Amino acid sequence: MQAILYTLIPLAAVVIGALATAVRRPSIGFQSGVQHLAAGVVFAAAAGEILPDLKHSSSLLPVLLGAAVGIAGMLALKTLTEGKGGPTGLAVTAGIDLLVDGLVLGISFVAGMQQGILLAIALTLEVLFLGLSLAGTLSESMSKMRAVMLTCAIGLALPLGALLGAPVSTLPEAWQTGFYAFGLIALLYLVTEELLVEAHECPESPLTTSMFFIGFMAILTIEELMQ
DSSP states (O other), X not given: OHHHHHTHHHHHHHHHHXXXXXXXXXXXXXXXXXXXXXXXXXXXXIIIIIHHHHHTOSOHHHHHHHHHHHHHHHHHHXXXXXXXXXXXXXXXXXXXXXXXXXXXXHHHHHHOHHHHHHHHHHHHHHHHHHHHHHHHHHTTTSOHXXXXXXXXXXXXHHHHHHHHHXXXXXXOHXXXXXXXXHHHHHHHHIIIIIIHHHHTTSOOOHHHHHHHHHHHHHHHHHHHHTO
């Protein structure tokens, strides 16, 4: 239940991003900065919260199996969504991404409240950009109001994913460890193959590049303050 409630924060970010785009579409430089910031935040959450739990796991086999499933799943997702053009393809791709984000968030709350909250903060920045870019792209082929409404509807995949991830808490410890490993791979894929790849498609300034490290240090600082 906690995971589902906390998904309302990134869900609100999707709505805000969509509404902001309807008023005035952000510049490419601003979007790149947000992507770098989100990548740093998500990377810090993955490295600081999920990875330590896996390192102290009592069994290596669930870690390896969960990671293998994560790699296969992310590569399958890439194959499934690659080259999907048009509003329908874009909407489907965004929906799948948000579903996976919600699933990972649901799994993180199984590990602990602090892990879940930090990951919710990290994903909030990530989906804020998604709301900005998705609504902006959709508005090129439909009215702004319809683009905003469709983006908000797609955002509901977040709590749905968290709902799917919540039952992990009832599984044996080995299964939970496997799901943590899956979540780690999913987050690293999000950073390396989506956020940073898209962020590097436009010319960068030193300030834009530094946003990654600002986001990284921000999560580490928040983590220390929560101790």
